[in-house]
Amino acid sequence: MGYQEKLVGVFGDPVDENPTVVLEQAAFDAAGLPFRYLTIQVKEGDLEAAINGMKAMNFTGIGITMPFKREVIKYLDDVSDAAKVMNAVNCIYYKDGKLFGENTDGKGFMESLKVGNVDVKGKKVTILGAGGVASAISVELGYAGVKQITVVNRTEETGMRLVNTINNNTEAEAVFVYWDGSYKISEDTDILVNCTPIGFEDPTKKPDVDYDSIKPDMIVCDVIPNAMTTRFLDEAKARGCRTFCGLEMLVYQGVLGYEYWTGESPDVNVMLNAIKKEYGII
Secondary structure, three states, rough: OOOOOEEEEEEEOOOOOOOOHHHHHHHHHHHHHOOOEEEEEOOOOOOHHHHHHHHHHHEHHHHHHEOOOOHHHHHHOOEEEHHHHHHOOOOEEEEEEEEEEEOOOHHHHHHHHHOOOOOOOOEEEEEOOHHHHHHHHHHHHHHHOOOEEEEEEEOOOHHHHHHHHHHHHOEEEEEEEOOOEEEEOOOOEEEEOOOOOOOOOOOOOOEEEEEEHOOOOOEEEEEEOOOOOOOHHHHHHHHEEEEEEHHHHHHHHHHHHHHHHHHHHOOOHHHHHHHHHOOOOO
């Protein structure tokens, strides 16, 4: 009988409210794998020491959250093409003996759509927000063959930076729309995605859009990870839309991390039920 555990986890600051340990540890335990997920606070200025420490302690891999998704790249041997385009890494594992960085933010979103039998090829997408999650999702949508991405944001510089990233690195056509007042969703939108944090800390809030412009044939998604629904999604459901929540995206991000670290596929239902229970949904 062996007692050594394989270590994985997440580095960030703050990390106290990061729930990934709940779903990852549940999946490890259900599969009988000797893995231990650690939620580790790393202070600004200490990331290099933390990466060297994980190497010294033979970590199998590590997740990366704010504020280190960009800085960590310089401490890795290589990163995926998508992570290079996004200039951000949130999952590290060993690949051919080298420390390799990947970004699963957009991949988790895409997997949730795939499981829901949503084909994005040739579709027109509207993205609310232009931060890191918006970038990851937009790039992955571009790689998957969407026709057009409209980036709606209140800061033009940030929005145009994302538009240029999409146009320069994918086949999708990206355009910027300045978000001033209540935004009216274009009627030719196929997929609408809220990539803002509105609704996370205060579940009574919702993005400032003209909800009557949302049509029943639109697919509407929210990246808020701590609920099965949000006021944004409730408005879409009331108008007959099919919706996808951020909780699903979070779970499929966890699935990818599990696969990178173990080389095996987890029981997705174990992960989903664990996080639902944590949030009091079941």
